[in-house]
Structures are given as C-alpha cells and as structure tokens.
Amino acid sequence: MADRDGTTSGMHLVMIESPYAGDVETNIRYARACTRDSLRRGESPFVMHLLYTQEGILNDDIPEERNLGIEAGLAWGKHAYKTVVYTDLGITPGMEKGIQRAREEGREIEYRELDSWVP
Numbered sequence: 001m002a003d004r005d006g007t008t009s010g011m012h013l014v015m016i017e018s019p020y021a022g023d024v025e026t027n028i029r030y031a032r033a034c035t036r037d038s039l040r041r042g043e044s045p046f047v048m049h050l051l052y053t054q055e056g057i058l059n060d061d062i063p064e065e066r067n068l069g070i071e072a073g074l075a076w077g078k079h080a081y082k083t084v085v086y087t088d089l090g091i092t093p094g095m096e097k098g099i100q101r102a103r104e105e106g107r108e109i110e111y112r113e114l115d116s117w118v119p
Contacts, residue, residue, distance in 0.1 A: 011044040012081040015073075015102070017095040020049035020060065026119055027089065033114055034086040046080065048073025049094075070094060074101045082108035088117045 018034045019027045031050050038045035052058045052069035059065045074097070077083065083102035085095060102109050 013079055014043045014045050015077040015080040015083040016045045016047040017085040017098040019089045019092045030089055037114055046076055082110055085111045087111055088113050
C-alpha cells in the first residue's frame with residue numbers, strides 16, 4: 001500500500017495516460033517508451049493499457065471488456081500520487097476519461113512529451 005504522500009519504497013506511484021486505440025502497434029511502442037521515461041524519473045508507473053490488453057486478459061475491441069479495463073485501471077489510480085499524460089501522439093477519448101477522473105479525485109495532472117520519440 002502506498003504511503004500518504006503516494007510513495008512506496010520512496011517512488012511516487014503514477015498513473016500513465018497515453019494512446020492505445022488506433023495504431024495499436026505504434027501506441028504500444030510509445031507506451032513502453034513512456035513507461036521507461038517514468039521509471040528513469042524515479043517513479044513507479046502503472047500503464048493499464050499495457051497490462052489489461054494482453055492476450056488472454058481483456059479484448060479492447062469488445063466494448064464491455066474495454067470499459068472493464070478502463071474502470072479497473074482508474075480504480076487503481078485512486079492510490080496514485082499523480083496522473084502523467086504523454087502527449088506526443090495526441091490525447092484520445094480514453095485518455096480524456098483518465099484526465100477527468102484525476103480531476104474529480106483531486107489528483108495532480110502533469111503533461112509530458114518524450115525528448116526522443118520517433119514513431
């Protein structure tokens with residue numbers, strides 16, 4: 001469980017928002033780069049769309065399963081110190097849901113770009 005300041009083992013827990021739907025292959029590579037960036041900043045990132053969309057877990061093409069994954073990830077976000085939105089590829093409707101939930105829960109939102117992202 002996270003401490004009151006949103007840390008565990010000295011690392012801030014952060015919720016990562018980046019695109020998934022659309023060009024899934026590119027978006028997965030981008031999400032991995034965002035995860036690496038967050039880790040290199042000393043954060044403990046949670047990237048729901050890299051976890052829940054894996055084969056055998058949930059199918060993002062089935063609306064009920066997509067919504068289940070989004071809600072499960074956003075429930076985890078209640079424990080995050082902040083939500084980090086990576087914007088190099090734009091902001092999707094799914095990301096907007098995460099941003100809105102962060103606002104509703106009073107969580108800090110930080111917008112970032114990657115220095116070296118090449119699609």
